[in-house]
Amino acid sequence: MLQIKSLKVFHGPIEAVHGIDISVREGQCVTLLGPNGAGKTSTLSAITGTVRATGSIRLQDEDIGRLPIEERCKRGIAISPEGRRVFATLSVRDNLIMGGATRRDKASLTDEIEEWFSQFPVLGERREQPAGTLSGGEQQMLAIVRALLSKPRILLLDEPSLGLAPQITARIFRIIKELKAAGTTILLVEQNAGAALEVSDYVYVLNNGLVSRHGDVAEFGDGAVLINELTGVQQ
Amino acid sequence: MDYVIQQALNALSFGAEYALIALGLAIVFSIMGLVNFAHGEVIAFGGYSMVMISTVLTGNPWFLMIGVLVATVLASLTLERVAFRTIRGADLTTGLLTAFGVSIILQNLFLLLGSPRPIPATQFIFLDQTLTIGAIRISSLQIYEAITTVVAIGLLLTFLRKTTLGMAMRAAALDFEMVRLCGVRANRVIAGAFAISGLLAGLAAIFIMARRGSVDPHMGFNPVLTAFVACVIGGFGSLPGAVLGGFLLGITEVAVLVLLPQEYGGLAQAVVFTLVALVLIWRPDGILSPAQEKGDKV
Ligand SMILES: Nc1ncnc2c1ncn2[C@@H]1O[C@H](COP(=O)(O)OP(=O)(O)O)[C@@H](O)[C@H]1O
Ligand SMILES: [Mg+2]
Numbered sequence: 001m002l003q004i005k006s007l008k009v010f011h012g013p014i015e016a017v018h019g020i021d022i023s024v025r026e027g028q029c030v031t032l033l034g035p036n037g038a039g040k041t042s043t044l045s046a047i048t049g050t051v052r053a054t055g056s057i058r059l060q061d062e063d064i065g066r067l068p069i070e071e072r073c074k075r076g077i078a079i080s081p082e083g084r085r086v087f088a089t090l091s092v093r094d095n096l097i098m099g100g101a102t103r104r105d106k107a108s109l110t111d112e113i114e115e116w117f118s119q120f121p122v123l124g125e126r127r128e129q130p131a132g133t134l135s136g137g138e139q140q141m142l143a144i145v146r147a148l149l150s151k152p153r154i155l156l157l158d159e160p161s162l163g164l165a166p167q168i169t170a171r172i173f174r175i176i177k178e179l180k181a182a183g184t185t186i187l188l189v190e191q192n193a194g195a196a197l198e199v200s201d202y203v204y205v206l207n208n209g210l211v212s213r214h215g216d217v218a219e220f221g222d223g224a225v226l227i228n229e230l231t232g233v234q235q
Numbered sequence: 236m237d238y239v240i241q242q243a244l245n246a247l248s249f250g251a252e253y254a255l256i257a258l259g260l261a262i263v264f265s266i267m268g269l270v271n272f273a274h275g276e277v278i279a280f281g282g283y284s285m286v287m288i289s290t291v292l293t294g295n296p297w298f299l300m301i302g303v304l305v306a307t308v309l310a311s312l313t314l315e316r317v318a319f320r321t322i323r324g325a326d327l328t329t330g331l332l333t334a335f336g337v338s339i340i341l342q343n344l345f346l347l348l349g350s351p352r353p354i355p356a357t358q359f360i361f362l363d364q365t366l367t368i369g370a371i372r373i374s375s376l377q378i379y380e381a382i383t384t385v386v387a388i389g390l391l392l393t394f395l396r397k398t399t400l401g402m403a404m405r406a407a408a409l410d411f412e413m414v415r416l417c418g419v420r421a422n423r424v425i426a427g428a429f430a431i432s433g434l435l436a437g438l439a440a441i442f443i444m445a446r447r448g449s450v451d452p453h454m455g456f457n458p459v460l461t462a463f464v465a466c467v468i469g470g471f472g473s474l475p476g477a478v479l480g481g482f483l484l485g486i487t488e489v490a491v492l493v494l495l496p497q498e499y500g501g502l503a504q505a506v507v508f509t510l511v512a513l514v515l516i517w518r519p520d521g522i523l524s525p526a527q528e529k530g531d532k533v
Contacts, residue, residue: 050412073418085413087406094402101399102418150418 001026001185002047002154007055009042009209016042018209019055022187024154024202029176029186031196034206040189041082043206044156047187048072048079059153074102076153080143080160082189088132092123092142095131099146109149116145137168144175154185161192173199237371242493248377250485251384252442254478256462257469258391259435261477265408266428267323269330270463270471273314275455276341277433281307281440282450283349285356296358303444304437311433312426323425338456345452353449362445380442387438388478391431395474400427408472468514470521479523484511 002024009017017039024030032040046053049069057065064072078099087095093113100109117124122138123145131142140160147155157176161169173195180186180199190196197203197217205213256274263271284306285299293299318337322329363376395401403419404427415421436455443454462477465484469476484507491506514522 048416050416068421069412069415070418070420073416079416081413081416085410087409087413089409090402090406094406097399098402098406098414098417098419101403146417 001028001060002187003056003058004043004047005056005058007043007046007053007057009039009046010052010054011042016209017046017053020204020206020209020211022204022211024185024187026185027180027183028201029180029188029199030202030204031188031190031200032204032206033190033193033196035191037208038206039209040206041158042209044079044081044158044187044189047156048077073150073152076151077156078147078150078152078154079156080140080147080158082158082162084136084139084143086131086134086139086142086146089130091128092131092134093127095142095146096149099149102150112149116149120145137164137171140164140168140172141175144172144179148179148184154187155179156187156189158189159191160188161190161195169195240371241373242489244373244377244381246486246489247482248374248380248485249488250482251380252439252458252481253462253465253484254481255384255387255435255439255442256458257465257477257481258388258474259432259439260459260462260466261469261472261474262404262435263428263432264466265472265474266404266411267319267330267425268327269319269322270327270334271314271319271432272331272334272459272463273318273337273341274311274432274436274462275457275459276338276345277307277310277314277436278440278443278455278458279345279450279452280310280341281437282356282444282454283345283354285358285440285444286349286354286450289356289358294358296361299358300441303440304434307437307440308430308433311429311436315425315429319429320422320425323421342452342456349450349452351452353447353451355449356444357448359441359445360448362442376442376445383438383442387435391474394431400424404428464508464511466521468511468521470518470524473521473523476521476523480521 004020004022006019006021007017008015008019020043032043034040042051045051047057049067049072053065055065056063059075059077062075064075067075087098090098096113096116103109117127120141123142126134131139134142144157144160160172164172169192176186176188177199188196188200197220200217203214203217203220204211259274260271263269281303285303288299288302314337318333322333362379363374366373366375395405400423403414403424407414407424411421414424439458443458444450461484462481465480466477467480468483469478469480487507487510488503491503492500495503495506
């Protein structure tokens with residue numbers, strides 16, 4: 001589905017990611033784990049096209065690495081970005097309409113939005129309210145649903161549990177699990193290794209802009225080894 | 236009594252004109268962080284297009300009005316394509332200087348291809364008639380101006396609320412990159428803003444032409460400067476702020492003219508700007524400064 005080869009990512013003159021390979025197969029949930037500043041967000045930004053990057057990014061055998069942001073979305077990339085970035089003064093519903101902005105089938109978009117509202121009543125009850133008035137967890141749900149409404153081939157999630165209370169985090173991970181069960185292909189970025197391992201098939205550990213380890217989730221055991229690695233403790 | 240009503244109408248129509256022009260500035264600024272001083276030349280171009288269309292095609296005023304609106308929309312879109320697309324994402328100063336440059340170039344083009352002297356174009360003057368209602372004598376143009384402005388604002392609000400492109404424009408004012416991540420083309424959003432801005436400039440051009448009956452190269456510059464001040468008062472980038480600032484400025488100007496003793500009439504501008512300064516000391520970002528922005532204008 002998604003194949004990334006020798007990816008380097010730049011912020012101005014700074015090279016944040018130094019040549020990494022990542023691949024995500026259809027229906028998989030792949031997780032990028034790593035401490036702050038490891039280059040996780042940079043990697044996702046390279047996929048969505050919001051930063052300068054070199055290397056190849058292929059989505060279903062098409063190189064999307066040179067396309068502008070909008071075109072990548074149309075090819076099937078959608079993101080719930082770091083910090084959620086809901087449109088604070090737009091209503092909850094308008095945020096979702098923006099998520100489906102590329103869709104031609106406006107009638108079925110409206111129906112789908114209604115379905116999501118019944119699935120997440122907290123959003124449905126506040127459909128006319130500005131998204132900025134939602135709680136952090138609700139904004140996270142909104143950002144995920146907004147991304148899904150473009151009917152993406154692959155869903156990118158950047159630290160969906162960041163800053164949320166433990167029960168809310170559990171809720172968000174249940175949603176991710178359900179999405180995966182429904183067949184959604186997911187590339188997840190997390191620092192919460194324990195929760196992320198439960199929903200993942202395959203894991204990449206990122207440190208200082210390089211992949212320091214990768215493998216099937218089974219190889220990572222209960223996550224203790226991984227957490228040591230993340231916090232820089234050598235085994 | 237009739238004096239009060241006349242002055243109130245004056246204030247309203249001044250305010251309406253400022254609000255129309257200020258909205259044109261604000262909608263572009265809110266989306267791409269550009270203070271488009273060349274907006275005034277789009278208005279002047281509306282005046283020149285009137286001259287051109289009436290010489291070549293027809294002098295029918297209704298046809299001319301549509302012609303002016305089409306011409307200003309096209310002019311605004313062309314400016315975006317030719318001048319402002321290349322500096323997208325540049326900082327505020329670069330944008331400001333570019334807009335000033337474009338404004339000066341256009342004024343000189345008008346001088347060269349048109350004339351330094353006003354060219355008469357009187358087809359819209361019929362809008363400006365004196366109506367006598369009882370003891371009150373009012374100008375019909377002022378009423379048209381106020382009504383048109385209110386209708387235009389209403390339509391703009393509906394567009395921004397109900398259409399996907401309108402929503403994308405509101406969203407882009409908050410976080411343009413996120414709008415692009417939703418698959419909406421940046422070019423479409425920005426062209427939309429310039430088209431609306433051009434349409435508002437066209438409306439302003441029609442009313443200015445109805446009042447003056449002639450066009451000259453610098454006709455748009457002062458109104459845009461005033462509209463700029465209106466935007467600053469209201470909160471730059473805020474659309475309600477632009478409207479509020481426009482009307483406040485119109486009301487203040489008329490009030491100062493009315494209340495100032497005759498022999499101090501020359502000080503009217505000074506008094507108005509002192510009041511503006513006081514507003515800005517009270518609220519440095521304007522009265523309705525827009526919500527926190529992410530600052531990643533495209
Ligand atoms: N906009 C930026 N400008 C300059 N440096 C940046 C920018 N964004 C990220 N970086 C740098 O790139 C590195 C990777 O950052 P990031 O991808 O955000 O890490 P993560 O998401 O894993 O926490 C860090 O060293 C960070 O300081
Ligand atoms: Mg990050």
